[in-house]
Ligand SMILES: Cc1ncc(COP(=O)(O)OP(=O)(O)O)c(N)n1
Ligand SMILES: Cc1ncsc1CCOP(=O)(O)O
């Protein structure tokens with residue numbers, strides 16, 4: 348059965364060195380209906396990573412929304428986060444599952460590769476992520492993927508599918524319509540003047556389905 352927690356707007360946090368700013372912005376995304384939050388910070392040192400992850404976890408808990416930690420399984424385990432997201436350069440899905448236990452969310456990047464998705468599912472991932480669907484300002488070393496792959500993958504994988512990469516309000520419907528259960532957004536969510544209003548607009552796209 349598809350994991351019901353993996354659906355809707357998946358907020359990917361931007362690199363912010365100010366923890367209050369990070370919390371404030373994430374709270375706005377949650378107020379707008381984000382269903383999952385990923386703490387992704389590529390520039391913080393170990394101390395800041397832990398401080399921010401712990402604060403975000405407390406915030407997400409108060410909304411009963413899962414917090415997924417990007418890359419850092421040790422950090423995810425240390426703070427008892429709800430999950431971890433791993434890519435090809437990170438710990439393998441099977442090891443993440445083994446270390447983190449059965450009750451935690453393990454998400455896997457599958458880029459434009461159905462074979463990776465099948466492998467990730469086999470290894471115990473709770474969702475598979477494809478992307479980048481569009482050029483991303485947040486992550487520039489991506490591979491392009493077409494919505495056709497999602498259409499095809501829906502027939503092959505049973506875990507939820509997350510779409511990521513350059514998703515904006517104007518192109519999100521195409522990604523959702525291709526069969527993605529969730530869309531992961533960073534820049535078009537956190538880079539706007541009114542994050543809550545933008546999150547609500549994304550949430551509305553799912554309500555229309
Ligand atoms: C939901 C989601 N999908 C894909 C990624 C990318 O993971 P990865 O390839 O490991 O790249 P980095 O994000 O670590 O730069 C993701 N983080 N989240
Ligand atoms: C982490 C990641 N993986 C593929 S694209 C991407 C960045 C997503 O951010 P944005 O929504 O700003 O493109």
Ligand SMILES: [Mg+2]
Pocket residue numbers: 417418432433434435436437
């Ligand atoms: Mg990674």
